[in-house]
Amino acid sequence: MLSREERTPFSEWWWTVDKPLMGAILALMLIGVILSLAASPPVATRIGLDPFHFFTRHVMFLAPSFIVLLGVSFLSPRSIRRSALIIFTISIILIVVTLAVGPEVKGSRRWITLLGVNIQASEIAKPSFVVIAAWLFAESTKRPEMPATSMALVLLLMLVSMLVMEPDFGQTMLILMVWGSLFFIAGMRMIWVFGLAGLGAAGLFSAYLLVPHVAGRIQRFMNPASGDTFQVDTAMEAFYNGGWFGLGPGEGIAKRSLPDSHTDFVFAVAAEEFGIILCLAMLALYAFIVIRTLSRAYANEDMFSRFAASGLAILFGVQAAINMSVNLQLIPAKGMTLPFISYGGSSIVSLAYGVGMMLALTRLRPRTEVEASGRAEAMRSYA
DSSP states (O other), X not given: OOOSSSOOHHHHHHHHSOHHHHHHHHHHHHHHHHHHHHHHXXXXXXXXXXXXXXXXXXXXXXXXXXXXXXXXXXXXXXXXHHHXXXXXXXXXXXXXXXXXXXXXXXXXXXXEEETTEEEOHHHHHHHHHHHHHHHHHHHHHHOTTSOHHHHHHHHHHHHHHHHHHTTOHHHHHHHHHHHHHHHHHTTOOHHHHHHHHHHHHHHHHHHXXXXXXXXXXXXXXXXXXXXXXXXXXXXXXXXXXXXXXXXXXXXXSGGGTOTTTTTTTHHHHHHHHHHHXXXXXXXXXXXXXXXXXXXXHHTOSOHHHHHHHXXXXXXXXXXXXXXXXXXXXXXXXXXXXXXXXXXXHHHHHHHHHHHHHHHHHTSOOOHHHHHHHHHHHHHHHHO
């Protein structure tokens, strides 16, 4: 079944997939299970649920997520493009429905319930959008006469407009940063990159002036005395309490009072109970996944695979960096999950889909297969 001579789909996948990269992803999933067991019982008990409610659901979400990750990693670049187009279309429809009929929670409409499951459509849209944008940028490098870059810009404006309407400024900034990185990787002129950065800064300033929720978070970050900073202050205390080696599993204090200890501030719980050593190990895993994917993408001769893998790696890494930075009070507070560690079904499934595509796009394919795929696309384009 795993013989190099026997050409089965599984044996071909086994001998071409990046095993160290997959091992790092599975290690994060395992750490996520341990930290969910450590951080979620006090939250569940505080709101009147079974102590292991969130832990059980976290494990339940991991099962389909692993199936998604494994199944997507078998796909060819062509199949990845097609699936991304379908999933992006579905997610846009779900975002529109959410804006129309979704319940308002804390001033935002981000969730919709389908078949008894809460779905955050913007999470599903992120990896598929990155792949479609990479596809368009790759086409622009091969066929300059095609308005692919303009199409990518239209898709960006459409998605960002919907996220602002929710409103979800954190996801908006994340999408803008990843799109701008792809724009830069695709070899666009620096004047356009700086222009995009200027527009992003202008948008953030406008949000500060027009949206009280955003202004409040920025003001509390700049001047903690101006408002309630209980969660970020408690998170910082958790780092001080934990030291290098932590207080021990189950001995944390911060999780007893942090409302979001199982989601946005699970990194602080990790620091308090398992120490800065575990936090550094998690940071190393995230860095390894991003750097390994970028290096494999750079060596890929197929422009679409190179751009898509790079964009997905940047999306994964920036999301992790935002969550950890909030926990360390390096940036204003923002609800962003820590990949594969924080509780959240939509987030975990979406991340599994994204890293599954990363594994598929970084597989070692023979040069003849890449060239044959390129010739087939050229023939279709000519026709």
